[in-house]
Amino acid sequence: MAFGVYIHVPFCATRCGYCDFNTYTPTEVDSSYGQYLDSLERELALAEGPVADTVFIGGGTPSLLGDEGLARILTAVRESFGLASDAEVTTESNPESTSPEFFAGIREAGFTRVSLGMQSASTPILKVLDRTHTPGRAVEAAKEAKRAGFEHVNLDMIYGTPTETDDDVRRTLDHILSADVDHVSAYSLIVEDGTAMARKVRRGELPAPSEDTYADRYNIISSTLEDAGFGWYEVSNWAKAGGECQHNLIYWRGGRWWGAGPGAHSYVGNERFYNVKRPEKYNEMLAAGELPIQDREQLTEADEHMEKIMLGLRLKEGIPREWIGPGAESVLALHEEAGRVVVDKRVRVTNHGRLLADGIITDILAAE
Structure with missing residues (x-):
């Protein structure tokens, strides 16, 4: 990755x-x-x-x-x-x-x-x-x-x-x-x-x-x-x-990055962390030799799954079919029947579904 x-x-x-x-x-x-x-x-x-x-x-x-x-x-x-x-x-x-x-x-x-x-x-x-x-x-x-x-x-x-x-x-x-x-x-x-x-x-x-x-x-x-x-x-x-x-x-593909600068967010390993926002505090912490991190969060498997669905379904390439939990089968079938998604080895929004992508994602996550 x-x-x-x-x-x-x-x-x-x-x-x-x-x-x-x-x-x-x-x-x-x-x-x-x-x-x-x-x-x-x-x-x-x-x-x-x-x-x-x-x-x-x-x-x-x-x-x-x-x-x-x-x-x-x-x-x-x-x-x-x-x-x-x-x-x-x-x-x-x-x-x-x-x-x-x-x-x-x-x-x-x-x-x-x-x-x-x-x-x-x-x-x-x-x-x-x-x-x-x-x-x-x-x-x-x-x-x-x-x-x-x-x-x-x-x-x-x-x-x-x-x-x-x-x-x-x-x-x-x-x-x-x-x-x-x-x-x-x-x-x-x-x-x-x-x-x-x-x-x-x-x-x-x-x-x-x-x-x-x-x-x-x-x-x-x-x-x-x-x-x-x-x-x-x-x-x-x-x-x-x-x-x-x-x-x-x-x-969008769930990769990792380091964010530098005031207020920047990072995602390294399974940890999210973000910097202090104010430039003055940012400068002060770094002058003392300290990373300017405001807070950290460990992502669970459930957190990572939710983000992969939220971001991946906005891409034309979609997401692997197996990422969708069994609880969302009926919801997925309804959106497929309405022409909003295509389902084969991957799940992808159609041209029509693009306008409703956020709602489709919400429906799937709620059903899971």
Whole structure:
């Protein structure tokens, strides 16, 4: 089984109204990028695990560290874990904090894949999301990455934003296809409690998203991408042949990884553990030579089984038939009869079943 390393960069220039990730703007933390990089190097020096098959730097906005900062992180990973000869090395980036020089620098450092946060090609929708980049910048950045030698480029989009129309979604898809990328991630907007957007919805300033709208938009996205040569391999992810994100497949296939950085989660052996969230505490613990772990959890066989079902059934490849317990036979038969799953040596959701994957998973686990 492949092993991954995840690096969390907790910094953002501004906070998006829908985001509840562990991120901080310059006014929220008294911590410099240099101090963070020093602490991260200390954590990686203390980390343990096999040679890394994948590295994924996420956030936050990793591109704020610049190409030199990201190269420094990758050097620290190499020195700690080592890298497989064919390792996939990805960084997320905000289009506004990238440039041709940035992409050239990280490509030279050994990065093989870039994931860009596009979200939408509609200026009003970007405003609702509190995104700062212009609609065309994500496409321009994707083309810059390809010119720098990146074969694998992903664009993220969000659908179901309050006030969004079908035409907004189609316009975003047109932009994505014009960028000639090989991977697209499309996520339905979740209005998380405690976010600025949740407060606006609660006050009636924005309409709440509807499940029917999500389904309609998903169908537009899926049919458009598949007509353009993308295949879905996970419910929210499409790729051209060979463009699948190998790091995320580690998560979905029940693999193991080490997560470094404030708030990062790890899964090593049968243990889950996660780091303290605040950068100040993170720096303090590592300066004292201590891993910045907040808490640990030993997973039982039942825990691991539940997660394998939850994650594996979101993949097009599905899961082995024998993973389904005997108590769920009748539920599985009902979903098969309704055309939501295919059952042979494996259990896989159908195209129709993709829209109902979470419900199918819940039904199976409850029946077991």
